[in-house]
Amino acid sequence: MENKTITAAFKSKKLTAIPRGYRTFITNAGIKDTSLDLGIVVSEVPANGAALFTQNQVKGNPVLVGIQHIKGGKVRAVVVNSKNSNVATGKQGYADAVRICKAVAEELKVPVAQIFPSSTGVIGRRLPAERIVSAVKNLPAKLVTTDFEGFAEAIMTTDTFSKFVSRRVGQATIVGVAKGSGMIEPNMATMLSYIFTDAEVSAPRLKALLTKTAASTYNSLSVDTDMSTSDTVLALANGLAGKVSIPQFEKAFHEVALELTRMLARDGEGATKLFTVTVKNCASESAAKAIGKSIINSPLVKTAIYKGDPNWGRIFMAIGKTPGVKIYPEKIRIRWGGKSYGNYQLAVLSAYLQKNEELHLEVSLGTGKKSWTVYGCDYTEDYVKINAYYTT
């Protein structure tokens, strides 16, 4: 993709710490071609787990199975394949997802409900489950390393780089991994992301933290308004590093999720820029988020920032079309990269838009004190190319 030159600052840095007690297995199971297509992370001990799922009413079979399995709050293994999402594949597809979980559970000698499945890739084709079942034969013997970076690579689809990040919290470590590039829209329908830690955190606390964190990170991300049928965020805490400071843990957990969110936005299909929009001085957080989303999802705004068209009228258009939020056009103030640009500085604004890989727009509504930030990207010819010319 010609436009995609993502500088290192926006990509994953080599992991310098990993949480205790996790082993990984990554391989090519032959789902579609010969590239990595299967990633498994196993916790030595049952980990407390919490998950959030897509709100699309058409849910992938692994999502349907995952919703059931996570109810127990304990997870021993995460099994993720790329190249096929096992969505819209009917009862057969559901049976296939269960079949994979059973095979892994038998290998690990743990209850099947402790296996958490995900699949990502094309919709509507039967998943060759038997190939995955074959690939996990003698799984315990294959769990010799802990390679979260490899796991991140195995679950990629149209991503152009693998996404992982870590933070230390006292004696514990958090590692977050994500994949996603298109069919990304908030309302918990964003991508696949997994956060692993060895901190001791209960399942209910993990769920509460995940829900709160997702609101300002994963759910504030939009690449193309399309809401995937597969998307899932899972957090696992196996407790092997013991208790940690909860405020510090929450801060680090949020940082991990936010950094992954920014990577997902920057790596949006065909994107050349990370686009963040903060809506402030608003009557409510929900209104600020709605306006931010309206801006970040507007094709005319997304195309304007791509090549630096200083067409700020489109920002007003996008604010004004937001459903259900009362605005006062004359009170609205706009800043780009911390500066306000007047009608006679269009060339300067255009230069700002063209020169920066991260663009920050701030919109002040003048109707209150609440604010919200959303994350997105520009719209380019390559988005069309990626999605029009072949089946992804």
Add this chain to the structure above:
Amino acid sequence: MENKTITAAFKSKKLTAIPRGYRTFITNAGIKDTSLDLGIVVSEVPANGAALFTQNQVKGNPVLVGIQHIKGGKVRAVVVNSKNSNVATGKQGYADAVRICKAVAEELKVPVAQIFPSSTGVIGRRLPAERIVSAVKNLPAKLVTTDFEGFAEAIMTTDTFSKFVSRRVGQATIVGVAKGSGMIEPNMATMLSYIFTDAEVSAPRLKALLTKTAASTYNSLSVDTDMSTSDTVLALANGLAGKVSIPQFEKAFHEVALELTRMLARDGEGATKLFTVTVKNCASESAAKAIGKSIINSPLVKTAIYKGDPNWGRIFMAIGKTPGVKIYPEKIRIRWGGKSYGNYQLAVLSAYLQKNEELHLEVSLGTGKKSWTVYGCDYTEDYVKINAYYTT
């Protein structure tokens, strides 16, 4: 725009009849360059008028003036300029719109409230109103012909062909004109369109008919989900042809609006195809429309149909993400061009998508008996090019 080869079947046909009592003046007023940028239609007698306006909270100044002027229900002249929308131009912009109306009213010696203004083009730049005022000097002497086709051309922006259509109803004639290509999304935020007739129809009946008709035509059209700040549909009936059969008139009026809607969709920015989606066997019309819009606005569906990716899973994704509509995935049936394609006919489906300039998708939900049809287009690299590289 390389992709744009619109065959004659989708374009305007030469007008064979025009309504009595309308005169036009079209010119270059020098708003931006030397192409046509001003179109005026004058009715010899006060015409009954009805209008619908954008629901964007940021409304152009001509829209704000038009909302006031149409309250009287009488219109003598429509004054439309392209190249500048006079939006987000503050009190000065409002004064400019009023100034133009006053100049035309003085020339025609009619009340200023009988002048209906529209502007379309770039947002946020002051409209050079004095150039329009100069252009309308001695207007009565300039009203020598009736050239609706020229009027349609004068109001174009990124349109690639001018849009007009006529129908006869008894002794009367209806001519509809429209412009619009991008920033088009339903909820009465679609484009500029004017329907002129010499039939005798009261203002209230005209308003009721326009509202009903717009729901299934202009408001069922979407090019890019963006909702313009300027968009307006106006219907004028000067009565010079006397009374007509109301059922026949309604039918012809609907046909005019529908044909313009199809032209607007086909001429969507960068589009190579007209895309119509009928959602049927649904619990309500509003649910059918919501699902239709979700499909027709999905970037992943719009890119898939562009180059014939038979990725029907994306249709399910778009159905499933529709907010507020309960669906049952297993009951959903999909037909393309009247045929259902199974998993093993992807090549045939791909050929259908690639070979046709009009694509018709039918979705049966199996939840009721209501249906709705929406109109859109595909998403191409040219949409990005048109909107990213220069200010439109």
